Amino acid sequence: MSNTALLERPSTTTSPARPALRLVTDRPAPVAPAAPERHLPAGTTPRGFALYVGFDEIKAAASGVSLGTIVDALRRTLAEVAPAAETYATVAIAAQGTGGRDVDVVRLALHEPSAVARTRAEEEPDDDVATGHVVVDISRKRVVLDGESAALTFKEFELLQYLVLREGRTIERTELVSSLWQTGGVDAPGERTIDVHVRRLRAKLGRYEDIVRTVRGVGYRFDRHADVVINYGHGTPSPDRF
Known part of the structure; x- marks a missing residue:
């Protein structure tokens, strides 16, 4: 029976140390999805990435964590999946009462290029x-x-x-x-x-x-x-x- 999983019972000569049932399948091993195609300027190559997190200390405290706790958890995860990766974390600060989505405020505070480009027209000449x-x-x-x-x-x-x-x-x-x-x-x-x-x-x-x-x-x-x-x-x- 192709592409189905069978439970095969062992013969009477099977050692008692073996499990009573053994999973047998002819399903092919899963294939990791191909990485999405990136359109990069000629002569350039990716060197890493930045993850912008919009989450202030009040919201973090309400969730029972702190910004430092979140950073430490992300670093531990990265150490497991990519031990050779280097990290640097910085906190984004903005004037009290600054409006807009938290993540957009963070991107502007840290001068993320596309966020700055979108607001360039609003800047003074x-x-x-x-x-x-x-x-x-x-x-x-x-x-x-x-x-x-x-x-x-x-x-x-x-x-x-x-x-x-x-x-x-x-x-x-x-x-x-x-x-x-x-x-x-x-x-x-x-x-x-x-x-x-x-x-x-x-x-x-x-x-x-x-x-x-x-x-x-x-x-x-x-x-x-x-x-x-x-x-x-x-x-x-x-x-x-x-």
């Missing part, structure tokens, strides 16, 4: 961006010095942004390297050569180079300065980790 001698525009990934855009590379902006979002905290060189460069990457600097990247960044900041301060023997720090304006756009990014 470039001429209306908050003015100052130095404008670090997180939402548009640029730095404006005395009204002129600074020619920072992507990595130089990332370096400055990392310090800005951790205002007042001294960041060790090892943390900068591990957070901003792929581990083992060919372009990853050492703990000392990170100083070269900082020097290049400072050179492009010109007379405002001291907004990136050196803490001798430790690393670097960004301190708020009267001449500096930080434009976060929609939401306020948070560097807090679980």
Whole structure:
């Protein structure tokens, strides 16, 4: 009987240690569904994913959990299904009373590209961006010095942004390297050569180079300065980790 499961009784010579019944089937083994086709820009490849969770502390408490508990559970699950995967968790913060779906607020607070693109038309035009001698525009990934855009590379902006979002905290060189460069990457600097990247960044900041301060023997720090304006756009990014 094809494609049916049979319960086959053992012969009288069957050892008593064997089970009384044995499941026999000729059904083929299940085949995992094919991965959906991805339409990616030429020359690119997926390197991971981000899961945005809209769930504030009040809702979490009402469910008998905390945000940290949820993160820990997700990490344990990931460790089981993909032990080699690396993780990083950050909490999204927004002004009290911010309207909209929780998950949309989270996506905007963390500057998820498609969420930002959908709300770009609602942003103030470039001429209306908050003015100052130095404008670090997180939402548009640029730095404006005395009204002129600074020619920072992507990595130089990332370096400055990392310090800005951790205002007042001294960041060790090892943390900068591990957070901003792929581990083992060919372009990853050492703990000392990170100083070269900082020097290049400072050179492009010109007379405002001291907004990136050196803490001798430790690393670097960004301190708020009267001449500096930080434009976060929609939401306020948070560097807090679980």
